[in-house]
Amino acid sequence: MSKRIAVVANASKESQEVLSNLTGLLRAAGFDLTQENPEIVVTVGGDGTLLRAMHDYEESLDKVRFVGVHTGHLGFYTDFLASDLTGLVAALQSENAQEAWHYPLLQVEVTCQNGSVTKHYALNESTIRRRAYTLVADVKISDLLFEKFRGDGLSVSTPTGSTAYNKSIGGAVMHPSVAAMQVAEIASLNNIVFRTLGASMIVSQKDRVVLCPEPADDYVLTIDQLEFNYSDISQISYRLDGATIAFANCGHTSFWERVRDSFIGDITD
Ligand code: NAP
């Protein structure tokens, strides 16, 4: 049986060209190209393209392996260079599910005053803020009341999301084999009256982080690039529940190599 592959691309001219070349090569190599129920999803574009594809296939993440081809700059979820499509087709032929790389997803559970519960999964991070006002929330780590946060908001990121928004707000870069989530502050208020930790926290998989925000009708919750408006939240619970995203092993570069190549570049004496 030939492998079922879906190819999704962003709208850029270059990505659309790669999409058409790659589908031709995959067809010629005998792959079954399908958008429904694929085993492998190849994305063409940037990290944002992969994030979108992850949410499009969110219901079948336990059955799908991803491969990212980058047409712009090197990305974190996009290992493959668009110029080596024949190499990619060969790698897709020889890869198998047992060799896939798994990275943790963040489960975010929002409970509202009326008892309704909404569950989301983030590949990078989830942030919470208010549209206009300061966010005030009790922060609990499992059963421990840890602090009363005041500020613009909080971000909770996955290990692979640590190089995204988390890094921009001063969070640490984490290796994805460390199964933990990172809580980072967004412009916290610290003075003689209000006190927060003022540093990002790496919270173990055995704990959950729970936020209990003050009643308000203008909460904005993000899940990667997606935005949700909430009112009357009673609590938001964050944990790593074992859900993962799988990446096909088509010649994955090491995490620290990707961090160096994306943020540092060539090192010359
Ligand atoms: P975007 O505005 O294009 O993303 C901002 C940048 O973050 C892009 O360069 C994107 O790469 C890069 N990126 C995405 N995931 C990354 C990761 N895991 N590690 C390192 N860089 C990463 O929006 P988008 O493409 O839809 O991506 C949504 C993500 O952007 C959010 O989850 C958030 O993490 C990030 N973001 C960051 C900031 C900030 O740093 N101030 C603000 C808003 C959003 P590509 O160009 O390859 O897509």
Ligand code: MN
């Ligand atoms: Mn993007």
